[in-house]
Amino acid sequence: MISRRSMLAGAAAMTGASLAPRVTLSSGAPAEVLEAALSEMQIAPEGYPKTGIWCYGGSVPGAEIRARQGDRLQRRLINALDEPTSLHWHGIRIDNAMDGVPGVTQDAVPPGGEFLYEFDLPDAGTYWYHSHNKSYEQVARGLQGALIVEEPEGPDVDREEVLVLDDFRLDPETGQIADFGNMHDFSHGGRLGNIAVTNGIFNASFSTQQHERLRLRLLNTANARVFELQLQGLDGWIVALDGMPLEVPRPVPDTLRLAPAQRADIIVDVTAEDGGEAHLVRLDRGDAFSHVLFTVEGKASENRRPTPAPLPPNPDMAVTGLDDALRSTLQMEGGAMRGFGSARMDGREVGFREAAQSMKFWAMNGNVGMPEDPLLIADRGQTVRVMLQNDTMFPHAMHLHGHHFREVHADGTLGPMRDTLLMFGDEKREIAFMAHNPGDWVFHCHMLTHAYAGMMTRIKVRS
Incomplete structure (x- = not known):
């Protein structure tokens, strides 16, 4: 039995709001401005006030960006908020300077400031963009939107x-x-x-x-x-x-x-x-x-169609050289019910209780938050294997910027290309990728409160 209920936890009268506007790119004539600003949206049912949101284009999700594979995307972020923000282009193999991570690839854009993001789109697919500054709050308030990169020839669908x-x-x-x-x-x-x-x-x-x-x-x-x-x-x-x-x-x-x-x-x-x-x-x-x-x-027709053909592959995505790969390990610790013995935070060793007083509950490889040294340093074109060990009670969605990876199964076979891997408590899994993209790339949990509370590291790829 399927239920059409509006809210969890007893607020069953909540309803929704209007669709986001769409922005379509044509080659050579991009819509250049994304303004991060306050707005309102009728998320709660009629009779309630509109909900205050932070957004791009007046609604959540923000303006849908649609481009073609091979296009060059330009967006000028204008910050009309009262606090700094930035834009991360999630899943795109992007120039490192355009990745939108404050403290790693750029400074956060201050209130009243702006930043021009400009990069090529090598891969067709379904992506998205969102704030990467204080993201556990800014994304939850609405600073997010879809980025669709179309294949030269789309699939046979209606x-x-x-x-x-x-x-x-x-x-x-x-x-x-x-x-x-x-x-x-x-x-x-x-x-x-x-x-x-x-x-x-x-x-x-x-x-x-x-x-x-x-x-x-x-x-x-x-x-x-x-x-x-x-x-x-x-x-x-x-x-x-x-x-x-x-x-x-x-x-x-x-x-x-x-x-x-x-x-x-x-x-x-x-x-x-x-x-x-x-x-x-x-x-x-x-x-x-x-x-x-x-x-x-x-x-639409009297009969169903046959199985669809595969989508065309994106270029240069092979993961080879597994036997000679650079190897690393990422251990996740902390959280309620387990904690950690000690970890390095703000340049010194602290215990779990002291870290928790600063709302920091998680550690990776003995570091709370972004470490001084990267998890690994790879040369451009080098194959990398990372063993992930979740020693916590909770799931974590581990996202690697700037690259896609394949899971290496126990029998040596490879899983599909992903940029985010869901790890359940006490799981141990391995990923492999080609370090093709020079720069410093963040690797973090996309349960965004977890990232803020300590689950963030980075890799370095030398050119």
């Missing part, structure tokens, strides 16, 4: 939908985004919202037809929520993960899991009957909710 999956934590009485100083969020599983939305809308709905073929670009931009998704009245294939095409389309599993920052492109056929409904179902604590409704009106 249409596509970009579905930005997110959640908000709203005060049930005022409808305002609330509670950024909660110690539980920083020390446990992260900041979870009490209303889950798609493109800023609770109970988003679309009309479709039986046997219509859709490309659904799914993006999880939530602060910490892992979306567990199922299809009902839809049947299809995963064709790309984290922007990177699969060599062979895979049937969508019974449960499709998307960690924070992960993306999945799926091609689905509408199998529900004319006059019926199809759903993108969200599982939450044993209950099933209709996260997106597709109302079926008419037939």
Whole structure:
């Protein structure tokens, strides 16, 4: 049984708001300005005040940017907020100076300031952009949007939908985004919202037809929520993960899991009957909710089409030379119920209790927050293998900037290209990548309160 409920934790009357505006790029004539500014949006139901948001283009998600593979993207960030901000272009193989990480690749853009981001788009795929300054709050307040890089020739589908999956934590009485100083969020599983939305809308709905073929670009931009998704009245294939095409389309599993920052492109056929409904179902604590409704009106054809062809691969993505790779280890410690014995923070050794007094609860390789020395230093073109060990009680979505990696399975086979890997408690997993992109690249947990509370390191690639 699918429930169309509006909020978790007892605030069941919350509803959604309007779709984000779209900005389409044409080669040689980009829309150049992204203004980070205050706005309002009707996230809570009518009768509540509008919710104050921080956003690009007046809504959450912000203005959708759409470009073609091989284009050069230009965006001038103008900061109309009262605090510094920056822009990170998540998943793009980008020039290091454009990566948008304060203290690593640039200074944060001060209030009233601006910064020109300009870079090539070598890879087609589903990406996104978001603030990387105090991101656990700025992203949760709305500083995020989708970046879609189109293939020269798209797949054979009737249409596509970009579905930005997110959640908000709203005060049930005022409808305002609330509670950024909660110690539980920083020390446990992260900041979870009490209303889950798609493109800023609770109970988003679309009309479709039986046997219509859709490309659904799914993006999880939530602060910490892992979306567990199922299809009902839809049947299809995963064709790309984290922007990177699969060599062979895979049937969508019974449960499709998307960690924070992960993306999945799926091609689905509408199998529900004319006059019926199809759903993108969200599982939450044993209950099933209709996260997106597709109302079926008419037939696109009498029969389903065959399995779709693979998307064209992105260039220069092979991971080779595993036997001679540079090897490193990343150990995650801390959090509630385990903590750590001691770790280095602000240039000295501290215990867990002292670190917690500064809202720092996590350590990686004995460091709380960005260490003085990188996790590893690789030469350009060198293969790198990193063994990840999660010695905590909680999941972590580990995101590497500037590169995609493959998981190295126990039998030596390689998993699909990803830029974010979900690690559950006490898991040990290995990744491998080609260090093709010179610069200092952040490697951090994308449960954003975890990153703020200590789970952040970096790698260096020498040119």
